[in-house]
Amino acid sequence: MSLRYALLGLLAEQPASGYDLTQRFEQQLATIWPAKHPQIYGELSRLADAGSIEIDSEGPRGRKVYRITDAGRAEMRRWLTEEPVDHTMRIEPILRSLFYWLMEPDDLERHLEREAAYYREQAEVFKQVAAAKDRGDYGDAPHVKSMRITVEAGIRLYEALADWAEWAETASSGRSCEMPRVDAGEPFASRTDELLKGFGTD
Amino acid sequence: MSLRYALLGLLAEQPASGYDLTQRFEQQLATIWPAKHPQIYGELSRLADAGSIEIDSEGPRGRKVYRITDAGRAEMRRWLTEEPVDHTMRIEPILRSLFYWLMEPDDLERHLEREAAYYREQAEVFKQVAAAKDRGDYGDAPHVKSMRITVEAGIRLYEALADWAEWAETASSGRSCEMPRVDAGEPFASRTDELLKGFGTD
DNA sequence: ACCCAACATGTAAGTAGTGACATGTCGAAC
DNA sequence: GTTCGACATGTCACTACTTACATGTTGGGT
Numbered sequence: 386m387s388l389r390y391a392l393l394g395l396l397a398e399q400p401a402s403g404y405d406l407t408q409r410f411e412q413q414l415a416t417i418w419p420a421k422h423p424q425i426y427g428e429l430s431r432l433a434d435a436g437s438i439e440i441d442s443e444g445p446r447g448r449k450v451y452r453i454t455d456a457g458r459a460e461m462r463r464w465l466t467e468e469p470v471d472h473t474m475r476i477e478p479i480l481r482s483l484f485y486w487l488m489e490p491d492d493l494e495r496h497l498e499r500e501a502a503y504y505r506e507q508a509e510v511f512k513q514v515a516a517a518k519d520r521g522d523y524g525d526a527p528h529v530k531s532m533r534i535t536v537e538a539g540i541r542l543y544e545a546l547a548d549w550a551e552w553a554e555t556a557s558s559g560r561s562c563e564m565p566r567v568d569a570g571e572p573f574a575s576r577t578d579e580l581l582k583g584f585g586t587d
Numbered sequence: 588m589s590l591r592y593a594l595l596g597l598l599a600e601q602p603a604s605g606y607d608l609t610q611r612f613e614q615q616l617a618t619i620w621p622a623k624h625p626q627i628y629g630e631l632s633r634l635a636d637a638g639s640i641e642i643d644s645e646g647p648r649g650r651k652v653y654r655i656t657d658a659g660r661a662e663m664r665r666w667l668t669e670e671p672v673d674h675t676m677r678i679e680p681i682l683r684s685l686f687y688w689l690m691e692p693d694d695l696e697r698h699l700e701r702e703a704a705y706y707r708e709q710a711e712v713f714k715q716v717a718a719a720k721d722r723g724d725y726g727d728a729p730h731v732k733s734m735r736i737t738v739e740a741g742i743r744l745y746e747a748l749a750d751w752a753e754w755a756e757t758a759s760s761g762r763s764c765e766m767p768r769v770d771a772g773e774p775f776a777s778r779t780d781e782l783l784k785g786f787g788t789d
Numbered sequence: 790a791c792c793c794a795a796c797a798t799g800t801a802a803g804t805a806g807t808g809a810c811a812t813g814t815c816g817a818a819c
Numbered sequence: 820g821t822t823c824g825a826c827a828t829g830t831c832a833c834t835a836c837t838t839a840c841a842t843g844t845t846g847g848g849t
Contacts, residue, residue: 387679388805394686404827418682419675424806426829446814446827461686466694470680472705473621477589477673479744480620482737484596484667486729487660492668503674527688534755535684538748542681545747546740553736590835606797626836628799648797648844796845804837815826 387471388420389428393437393453393461398528400441400452403429416507416539432457478546485557497554504547511539589673590622591630595639595655595663600730602643602654605631618709618741634659680748687759699756706749713741 391414395406406429407422414420429451432438437457441450453461478500485493517523518533593616597608608631609624616622631653634640639659643652655663680702687695719725720735 386805387677387682391682391685394689397686397689402827403829407827416676417685418677419806421807422827423808423829423831426827430829444827447829448827458689462689465683465686465690466698470683470698470702472618472680474618474676474678474744475589475620476676476740476744479737479740480589480593481667481672482740483593483619483730483733484599484663485736486733487596487599487664488667496668496672500672528685531685531688534687534758535681537754537758538678538681538684538751541747541751542676542678542744545743549740549743552739556736556739588835604797605799609797621836623837624797625799625801625838628797632799646797649799650797791849793848794846796843798842800839800841802837802839805835807832807834809831809833811828811830813827813829815824817823817825819820819822 387418388424389432390461390464391418391420392425392428392432393457393464396438396451396453397458397461400450402444402448402450404448405450417535482553485553490557493557494554497550497557501547501550501554504543504550508540508543508547511536511543515540589620590626591634592663592666593620593622594627594630594634595659595666598640598653598655599660599663602652604646604650604652606650607652619737639663684755687755692759695759696756699752699759703749703752703756706745706752710742710745710749713738713745717742 392406395401395409401409403422403426407420407425410418410420410425429438433440433451436454437460438451438453441452443449488496515533515536518529518536523529523532594608597603597611603611605624605628609622609627612620612622612627631640635642635653638656639662640653640655643654645651690698717735717738720731720738725731725734
């Protein structure tokens, strides 16, 4: 469902063709919300059927440029303000970490080094973009400001993952496994306790 | 595909039924890798067909306890060491941030407050679990150490998102939009430049 | 004796997303 | 004038995942 609104949102910036949008997903959104052309073209057809977007113009090679309609803009705003946020997160490398105990120490160390390097590089890419935006390279249109916020999320997320992978390296290498103590602070009531139960081994 | 290995990994710890595994996914893994019972039962059947797991014992109400086989353990190790990590990340709230410029300032502020609160609470839950593990509540079996690493990822990730949401609040509220400058450091070569291109507005 | 919540396993229909295939066009370089 | 890479749109089959439906058991409380 989210892709539908991603397309609607991008078309709220400016008209674009399926090809244009595919490029943008490949180049800018690959790490945020990957999408390939078959899904994009399909979703565009459905958005057009629903009247949320319409053909703006047609070009060579069957190129079809879409633009958002008033109904589409309204639908987008409805989604943003009324539709509950989906906090689902599936990060395979984190799932993998549950099973680190099954790996040979050498394999694990190699794995964690690569992971840290990957995350660090991604963070660096986002930082470069942020710096460019802060320099004003992209102007100060409203959607550029929003993108600056999105990019900040990328920086912080990948930085956090890189730090985590590096921490895990030292945490795993010392076989006497000295974990830095976490300060638990005030124990929580109700909700947290509920979420907590069953977090044991069995 | 990942669920398959998640189940295999959990069964490497100890035998369990589909029901047991469903409980564990609901209670411990809901935020890491959500999975519902229909998918779990289906995957277990396929794992059994493939010989990666086998029936350990049967209980009342048709309960079937599975255990991992040697072939299954080998397959799990192969996945961990040889299969390339899938870094795909789809975080809807971050996608949404691209379109913050379409929201009314009041709606946006409410949204960001809720997001920050949600992430902060999740981080707190993970911290509680980490503290319990550090106290030694769950023993020091190898898989408990791994889980401690996984939990650390949860803490850092949700903490980062909470900080981000709070930062975004102040960044959006000041309508003169004073973004903290990002220090770009040394500009990158090749790979980063490639990833960077097209990160503009159009 | 009965009821009900928790236990326990499944099927079926549908959505979201991927990878491979298919097709054709235009512009620029050689 | 031809070749080739980028442009441009689509279908099809498949995997992953979700929601709703379906069914039956067992143990504990009243």
